[in-house]
Amino acid sequence: MTLKLSRQADYSIIVEVFVSVKLRNDVTYRQTYHSSLICVRHRLLFSTESTPFMSYFYLALAIVAEVIATSSLRATEEFTKPIPTLIMVVGYGFAFYFMTLALRTLPLGFTYAVWSGLGVVLISIIGIIFYNERLDLPAVIGIGMIIAGVAIIQIFSKIVPH
Structure with missing residues (x-):
């Protein structure tokens, strides 16, 4: 599992979680969770x-x-x-x-x-x-x-x- 934080132009922080699970028979399951729910607005809290x-x-x-x-x-x-x-x-x-x-x-x-x-x-x-x-x-x-x-x-x- 990896976590990536990216910053947008409007100062919001977007959280993306990449999950990679190795299943039987060498099949890899990959899922990306993109969350804008965890979003902190710069101008809201620090204006x-x-x-x-x-x-x-x-x-x-x-x-x-x-x-x-x-x-x-x-x-x-x-x-x-x-x-x-x-x-x-x-x-x-x-x-x-x-x-x-x-x-x-x-x-x-x-x-x-x-x-x-x-x-x-x-x-x-x-x-x-x-x-x-x-x-x-x-x-x-x-x-x-x-x-x-x-x-x-x-x-x-x-x-x-x-």
């Missing part, structure tokens, strides 16, 4: 222009990276496991990088409120699913209030670009 849509996109990426990093924190076993520790460090690096991109047009207080609030909610869900953690009634009410707070800021606040 210097920032619109409200892109800021929300960056904020969503920051939240996802933070949730991945925080979820792997327990698996590091006090930083003795190298792979989960690497995932955690890289995840937090991406989280803060994308958060700074979101801060180009979004206010700091709003960005941090959404980032931390949705992070708490998502981490709680991951704790329930993967770590068999149970939330009591006050925790569920608190998480509901966090979601309501983020919604109120998003809908009614004048500091947020719509």
Whole structure:
């Protein structure tokens, strides 16, 4: 199996995987997988222009990276496991990088409120699913209030670009 990365004129990266399998009777099966699904657009992630849509996109990426990093924190076993520790460090690096991109047009207080609030909610869900953690009634009410707070800021606040 070989892997080929090619760069297109619009800065997208195309991944092609060549699989060659030798079967009985010296028959070789060859298959090429051409994937444009794994496509990273240069101007999307590294553009210097920032619109409200892109800021929300960056904020969503920051939240996802933070949730991945925080979820792997327990698996590091006090930083003795190298792979989960690497995932955690890289995840937090991406989280803060994308958060700074979101801060180009979004206010700091709003960005941090959404980032931390949705992070708490998502981490709680991951704790329930993967770590068999149970939330009591006050925790569920608190998480509901966090979601309501983020919604109120998003809908009614004048500091947020719509």
